[in-house]
Amino acid sequence: MMIFENFSAGYDRGFVIRGISCRLDAGKIYALIGPNAAGKTTMLRSIIRDVPLRSGGIIIDGNDTAYLTSSELAKKVSYAPSEMHPAFDYSVLEFVAMGRFAVNRAFWETEEDINRTHEAIIAMGLESVRRRSVAQLSSGQKQSCLLAQIMAKDTDIILLDEPAAHLDIAHRTDFFGKVLEMKNNARKSFIITFHDLNDALNAADEFILLKEGEVAAVKKRDEINEETLSSLYGTELSICEFSGGRRAVLPLLGH
Amino acid sequence: MRGKKDFMLILAGAAAAGVFVFFLSVCLGHEGFGIPEDAILRLRMTRALCGAAAGAALAAAGVAYQTVLANPLADPYLLGSSSGAVFGIAALSFFGISRAGVLFPVTAGICSCLTVAAVLKIAGRSFSKKNIILSGVAVNFFLSAAVIFLISFRKKEFFSLIYFMMGDLGETRMSLISASVIIAAAGSLFLFYKSRFLNALAAGKTLSRQLGCDWKKESLIALIAASVVTGAAVSVSGTIGFIGLMAPHIARKFTGSDARFLLPVSASTGAILLMLSDLAAKNLLFPQEIPVGVVTAMLGAPFFLWIYRK
Secondary structure, three states, X not given: OEEEEEEEEEOOOOOXXXXXXXXXXXXXXXXXXXXXXXXXXXXXXXXXXXXXXXEEEEEEOOXXXXXXXXXXXXXXXXXXXXXXXXXXXXXXXXXXXXXXXXXXXXXXOOXXXXXHHHHHHHHOOOHHHOOOEHHHOOHHHHHHHHHHHHHHXXXXXXXXXXXOOOOOHHXXXXXXXXXXXXXXXXXXXXXXXXXXXXXXXXXXXXXXXXXXXXXXXXXXXXXXXXXXHHHHHOOOEEEXXXXXXXXXXXXXXXX | OOOHHHHHHHHHHHHHHHHHHHHHHHHEEOOEEOOXXXXXXXXXXXXXXXXXXXXXXXXXXXXXHHHHOXXXXXOOOOOOHHXXXXXXXXXXXXXXXXXOOOHHHHHHHHHHHHHHHHHHHHXXXXXXXXXXXHHHHHHHHHHHHHHHHHHOOOHHHHHHHHHHHOOOOOOOOHHHHHHHHHHHHHHHHHHHHOHHHHHHHHOOHHHHHHXXXXXXXXXXXXXXXXXXXXXXXXXXXXXXXXHHHHHHHHHHHHHOOOHHHXXXXXXXXXXXXXXXXXXXXXXXXOOOOOOHXXXXXXXXXXXXXXXXXX
């Protein structure tokens, strides 16, 4: 689905990612993990060209993204930031419908645009707030709005930047449930940055380990062990196994 | 979701309100209500036309500035755009060129673009709300001083230009008025045509990109269009502050933020606000006339504080 070829991007001042070469498969959830300041957000934003390219490139469906127009790229890749603070009061309906702008730029939405918008709103459980302003919603609802907008856009590749950062455990479970549904039913591919490694171990199929702006490795979920995580984060971590193969990560505090 | 049908209804309502206030400002005078004699009728109609056009143009520019910069405080006056236009006009007057024809709105538009570019450059890349307004204020001070300096050389026109700086709808030269109205209308219609891009830009740089909107290109286009529109408005009306701030916020209460609805309703609101302010400016201290910019500033400054504290 996506091939990084010696890809480097970043501003002169600020985070930079360097020399990334890897190949990501369609229909999987990739967890992008790494310590603070590793360049996770920079890497996601550089895929949608929101961060200037330095060298190399990314190939999606056989096209080098550097040569796609903004609208062509937006039809292939979606991105949701970890938080948003809209300056104006757009209703949930208007906000989700904006996703269709990437597909159809006519002055008025078509019937299909409107139907897709309503489907996405229902799928994300936002019917009851659809007339409310996005700015007034809770963090969880804002994330749902972003995912609904992406659903309405209907791209194959979806990048989520710490979607669970401000969600409690119930909303988190709910949110990743929707993500898994999109992966399984619509064969969408995800790259998601995680702060909480337990969420990552629960939801992701593969892991992209990012350290100091470089990809240290891409590993399958089963290949993730105490040693990889401890060396990635530079602190001792232990992994507990539960029945059914579920795992959780705990830091070792020096009591 | 609202579509074409709601749009036509909203547009008809906004237009009707605008026409009503236009009628009011033609018929209402210090002597009371009624259709005045021919000479006065013509004067009042010209004046109401200037007010409606400048008000609508400033409001349309205000919507564009606010949306593109994702800044509810942006307005042609606070951004320095109007001062830039006045500077261009003062420079032309300095060289003794009489105020007529297409040259004035075009020069004003170019100077307004350059000023906005300078303000944004000074404010820095982060585009933070306060930085933009602060650098706008600083550039405003500088340009006002520069304008007074320039016009000090031309004693004969000094007072008319000072008056112009305070906002004045007494323009009667038809060639100037028609050129400005055409440019303002064309620019505003262009912004309206770009409504869905404006909506995407309002989401901010990163989100607008994921909506397939080339942020750099589209914001540049919208800022240039808004500045050209401001320049045209300023060349018939002088510096009239806060219309571009108040009108979009009032209109948002009725239409929400979707630019397709917000732009036309704001334009109508701006036209109404300016025509009403001018009625007050003409009649409050009759026979003494107050510069209309003084009236809008007295309304607008508290409004600014209200938005700022929200």
